Amino acid sequence: xxxxxxxxxxxxTFVFVNPILLPMKNYFLAYKKFWMAxxxxxxxxxxxxxxxxxxxxxxxxxxxxxxxxELVDSTVQFIRKYHTIPNFSLVNQLxxxxxxxxxxxxxxxxxxxxxxxxxxxxxxxxxxxxxxxAIKDQEDVLLLSHSVTPERDSVSVLYQYGIExxxxxxxxxxxxxxxxDIYDLARKSYLVAKDEGGSGxxxxxxxxxxxxxxxxxxxxxxxxxxxxxxxxxxxEDLKVLQATYAEIAAxx
Numbered sequence: 001x002x003x004x005x006x007x008x009x010x011x012x013t014f015v016f017v018n019p020i021l022l023p024m025k026n027y028f029l030a031y032k033k034f035w036m037a038x039x040x041x042x043x044x045x046x047x048x049x050x051x052x053x054x055x056x057x058x059x060x061x062x063x064x065x066x067x068x069x070e071l072v073d074s075t076v077q078f079i080r081k082y083h084t085i086p087n088f089s090l091v092n093q094l095x096x097x098x099x100x101x102x103x104x105x106x107x108x109x110x111x112x113x114x115x116x117x118x119x120x121x122x123x124x125x126x127x128x129x130x131x132x133x134a135i136k137d138q139e140d141v142l143l144l145s146h147s148v149t150p151e152r153d154s155v156s157v158l159y160q161y162g163i164e165x166x167x168x169x170x171x172x173x174x175x176x177x178x179x180x181d182i183y184d185l186a187r188k189s190y191l192v193a194k195d196e197g198g199s200g201x202x203x204x205x206x207x208x209x210x211x212x213x214x215x216x217x218x219x220x221x222x223x224x225x226x227x228x229x230x231x232x233x234x235x236e237d238l239k240v241l242q243a244t245y246a247e248i249a250a251x252x
Contacts, residue, residue: 057240058240058244059212059220059221059237059241059244060221061218061219061220062191062218062219062220062221062222063079063080063083064076064077064078064079064080064083064191065077065078065079065080067191067222070194071187071191071192071193071194071207072187072188072191073187073195075188076191083218083219084216084217084218085100085185085189085190085213085217085218085219086100086189086217087099088100088177088181088185089177089181090146090175090176090177090182091175091176091177092155092158092169092174092175093155093158093159093161093162093167093169093173093175094155094159094169095155098144098173098175100217102142102173103142103213103217105140105215106140106141106142106215107140107141107142107212107213107214107215107238107241107242107245108141108142108143108144108213109128109131109141109142109143109144109211109212109213109234109238110143110144110145110146110190110210110213111124111128111144111145111146111209111210111211112145112146112147112148112182112190112192112193112206112207113125113145113146113147113148113206114148114149114152114206115147115149115152115153115157115158115161116149116152120208120225120226123208123225123226124210124225124226125145125165127210127225127226127228127231128143128145128210128225129165129167130231131143131210131231131234131235132166132167132172135171135238136168136171138242140242140245141171141238141242142171142172142173143173144175145173145174146175146176146182146185146186147174147175147176147182148182148204148206150176150177150178150179150182151179153176154176155176158174158175158176161174162174183204186204186206187204190209190211190219192206192207192209192211192222193205193206194207208225208226209222209224209225210222210223210224210225210230210231210234211223212234212237212238212241214241215245220241221234221237
């Protein structure tokens with residue numbers, strides 16, 4: 001033990017008293033603040049340089065011509081620009097009228113489902129519930145789920161479904177309405193349904209797609225509502241969209 005202490009003492013004496021190393025030590029001590037500032041500034045410059053080189057993420061603006069034709073009504077398939085979600089008037093699980101005014105200055109995520117669906121709908125609803133939890137404190141984001149069987153999914157049915165699935169009606173609207181209106185929204189606006197649902201003129205098969213809509217009512221992304229990884233991507237894209245609006249607001 002004594003030998004170890006003696007050895008340690010000798011090493012410290014060599015470092016701090018050695019005439020060769022002493023000038024270097026004094027030099028660094030004399031310019032300690034300078035070197036601290038230098039390294040801090042270097043870190044800032046490297047960070048700014050990295051961000052300058054990092055490509056900025058810009059979400060696409062989807063047009064009907066960019067989407068699988070099976071999901072798009074023939075009357076809008078060749079539209080290449082200026083596509084937006086038009087105004088609508090539907091009724092939610094509380095019996096309230098829901099229109100584009102509900103989503104004024106809001107980003108929202110839309111999908112199509114029906115309450116008696118036993119295949120993909122429960123998974124989609126579960127994932128929409130996870131999104132609801134993620135955005136619960138974000139006032140600029142809402143959710144919108146359209147029933148594709150409005151003749152069965154009445155206001156009372158949607159209300160009970162919402163209770164069972166933990167839907168917060170302040171954040172997530174489950175809507176019903178005229179079947180033609182739902183059809184047109186699915187096939188001509190959101191571009192997410194196949195026209196092969198049955199013998200009726202407005203029957204359709206909804207897909208698993210979640211659709212990200214910006215404040216200008218434009219489509220900014222499609223995501224597989226049954227895939228957890230796609231939900232994570234959706235939430236990341238939502239942050240990108242929110243950052244874009246924050247940047248615009250900061251410049252005003």
